[in-house]
Amino acid sequence: MSLLFSSSAYNTLASPVSSPALAIRSPFIHLLSAMFTSNPYMTCQPNFIEQLLPLYKGSLSLSDQRILSLFQLFESYRHISVASVLSAWSSGLGRSSRPFEALTSLEPTRMLATAIAFPLRRSLCGVQPVEENDEGQGLYDPCFVLALFGATLSTDLTGLDWVEILRTNVLGVAVMALSSRDAEMRTLGGFVLTRTVKYLEVGSSRFARTHADNQSVAFQEKPQLAYILRLLRYSIPAPTSDTQPRLPVLISTFLAHVLRTLASPSNPLYPAASRFLLQRHKFDAGDVPMLFGMLYASGEGHKRDRNWIVRFIRDASRSEAVSVVLLLQRVVILIPRIGVCLNDERPLSFCRRCIPRRSMLRSVDWSSR
Numbered sequence: 001m002s003l004l005f006s007s008s009a010y011n012t013l014a015s016p017v018s019s020p021a022l023a024i025r026s027p028f029i030h031l032l033s034a035m036f037t038s039n040p041y042m043t044c045q046p047n048f049i050e051q052l053l054p055l056y057k058g059s060l061s062l063s064d065q066r067i068l069s070l071f072q073l074f075e076s077y078r079h080i081s082v083a084s085v086l087s088a089w090s091s092g093l094g095r096s097s098r099p100f101e102a103l104t105s106l107e108p109t110r111m112l113a114t115a116i117a118f119p120l121r122r123s124l125c126g127v128q129p130v131e132e133n134d135e136g137q138g139l140y141d142p143c144f145v146l147a148l149f150g151a152t153l154s155t156d157l158t159g160l161d162w163v164e165i166l167r168t169n170v171l172g173v174a175v176m177a178l179s180s181r182d183a184e185m186r187t188l189g190g191f192v193l194t195r196t197v198k199y200l201e202v203g204s205s206r207f208a209r210t211h212a213d214n215q216s217v218a219f220q221e222k223p224q225l226a227y228i229l230r231l232l233r234y235s236i237p238a239p240t241s242d243t244q245p246r247l248p249v250l251i252s253t254f255l256a257h258v259l260r261t262l263a264s265p266s267n268p269l270y271p272a273a274s275r276f277l278l279q280r281h282k283f284d285a286g287d288v289p290m291l292f293g294m295l296y297a298s299g300e301g302h303k304r305d306r307n308w309i310v311r312f313i314r315d316a317s318r319s320e321a322v323s324v325v326l327l328l329q330r331v332v333i334l335i336p337r338i339g340v341c342l343n344d345e346r347p348l349s350f351c352r353r354c355i356p357r358r359s360m361l362r363s364v365d366w367s368s369r
Contacts (some may be wrong), residue, residue, distance in 0.1 A: 052067055065141065110139070143188075150195065231277060231282060274281065
């Protein structure tokens with residue numbers, strides 16, 4: 001191991017300006033992973049684990065998943081948390097001094113893309129087989145992001161810190177985790193969201209011994225954030241077993257878009273989404289949020305609103321349950337008609353992707369509609 005970490009290949013890959021697409025990255029990390037797992041007694045040492053940090057990019061690529069699995073191997077074998085090690089990680093140059101700095105070093109646009117294209121089949125532990133291509137490099141690993149967010153919530157945060165957290169779009173990733181097919185991933189997403197709600201209510205409990213000593217953190221977006229999280233809590237299906245049920249992808253994707261606008265009120269979606277949320281006490285899993293208001297918009301930004309609802313439905317069409325909702329709401333009929341009337345090809349191309357299979361058409365009870 002010492003020879004590997006002192007090699008020129010390691011120095012090249014550990015450089016902050018190194019490209020994650022280097023040809024030697026995948027075989028080198030694969031060799032490291034094989035050596036770590038072959039003899040955990042010798043390899044799971046703190047000095048070796050710390051030297052893995054410069055190699056980790058936080059993405060969904062196979063190489064980064066292998067490095068993250070080595071961190072998990074160290075925790076399970078040594079029974080020591082690597083939170084202090086990961087807190088020093090940074091996506092840019094240098095090292096972070098606390099988890100908040102590591103979290104805010106993540107790119108907001110890339111984080112939003114991770115939330116929208118959340119890997120629903122990603123398990124909390126282990127490696128998910130993916131191709132080593134640009135798609136894996138373009139998304140953050142939700143396992144790493146949520147763990148880093150959880151570590152951030154265990155520290156003292158100010159109101160300005162919470163505004164920066166909103167700008168990272170990490171809350172959208174946490175909400176999307178509730179729709180994951182992996183029960184442990186849903187549990188982790190629910191845990192960080194619960195910690196967020198408690199933090200907003202009473203502040204950090206780490207630096208106070210009693211509940212009375214805590215003071216609630218204050219920032220302008222706090223009431224709206226608390227209201228959205230309350231709506232989310234009431235919309236989660238009731239558990240039927242020990243595992244947390246999945247949140248419908250339609251709801252989680254919509255909330256990921258809405259949470260993005262909290263830190264940027266100038267976003268055109270902000271006023272429309274705020275009016276929509278204030279009119280409801282919970283979300284209806286059998287309804288497409290803001291469908292008709294955006295689809296039949298006639299104001300100054302009607303084209304923008306129509307394009308947004310089309311993109312939103314495209315992003316949320318990732319499960320059979322969503323496809324059935326689109327059928328029952330006649331979405332696959334309304335959108336192509338509007339596209340033909342407006343001579344717009346985008347709604348038509350959307351419909352070609354979102355039309356469900358014939359098997360789902362037969363499963364819908366059209367007599368009650």
